[in-house]
Amino acid sequence: MIMAAMDPDMKLLGLWCSPFSKRVEIALCLKGLPYDYIEEDIQNKSPELLKCNPVHKKVPVLVRDGKPIAESLVILEYIDEMWNDKLAILPEQPYERAMARFWARFIDEKCLPSIWKAFWGPENEQVRAEKEARDNLNALEKELEGKKFFGGTSIGYLDIVANFIAYWLDAIQKAAGKKLLTKESFPLLSKWKDDFIACKVVKENLPPWERLVAYYQIRIEAAKASKYEENNKTN
Template sequence: MNQEEQVQVLGLWGSPFSKRVEMVLKLKGIPYEYIEEDVYVQKSPMLLKLNPIHKKVPVLVHQGKSIAESLVIVEYIEDTWKTSYPLLPHDPYERSMARFWAKYVDDKVMLTLWKACWGPESEREKMVEEAYDGLKYLEEDLGDKQFFGGETIGFVDIAADFIAYWFGIAQEASGVMIMTAERFPKLQRWSQNFVRNNIIKEVLPPKEKLMALFKAQFGNNASNEA
């Protein structure tokens, strides 16, 4: 890969948003340089220059140009490296449905799950019920497929990486159990398939380190990630 083709990722080790980008690059076999950004301590001049609007990670740098927001980055990678490991279906309707469910995960499900575990006690019961509802629709859409993308990991699976790995650790750390095998057997099966994938495993942060982070930041809902 020549200088112009070099790919850099500014990320945070425990961020499911940053890991989305790394997962896709590794699935497609694209070499990249990873730059750790400890956004909780101090945002670097490089990050502020490359993402001056949101000042968050992840940021992808390719051919000297920066792209922000994790799902935007994933689509950029998909559009740029089309021939290796396609993430989105070829059919226009199926592509639109994949984008719909990915946006549903980001806009509806993830924040609700987080608040169900770490939100104020006064809102916890309501958030748990909303979390059940949010996961129910994903369970139905998944059906008997191995992955949301079918036989292989696709766009929606990458978008739902938090549910597959991070949320199980968050449940354990908080003591709030929502996505159980009894209530959501299909999502549980999917999450196991996802985290056992050899390429995905390379990218996932250590459970013990993530558990310590969740407990240290108990009740802190501030986000420094895209």
């Protein structure tokens, strides 16, 4: 993980495997901002996390001058507005900014839930979820037409938001032995994710690949065991 010098006035409460936490780390590093990183244990949440984010009790939380900001999309916009003299993350034009926000919500509210359901949903719903996930990925594929990144020629807000699709989805696919995103089906998304991950700041702020795959293998096996136990109780 790449990080600027620690700043006692700004800290990030995060989690090594969270794509939402990594969004903030990437943005901070793109801006060249110093911060102190604090790893959280989601199974044993710290008093600081519960105090800083009492509503959702989740990472990431950015704390600056003692004031906490929660939710990754909110934090990204805060970072861009607060340090607007540095590399811009959001587009400058109002229409393009609005579209970036629209697609960011599409990713978080439509795309990611459908992908989760395709891998972890009830077996009788997984086929429908896979179709929905592919339809959502196809919408993003079309949004990339004629562009290297969602932000144009350089990494921007929507690219950072889509980090799950660029890296985490491949880890889940490998762990589950099931493919949703392939070069044959989504050539533009595949090229985009390769270019995104190749960026030095992005690459150095991604979780270790083998550790991430192992993490999802454990989750998948636990989900299977849970379903097996549930079926035995009802049969």
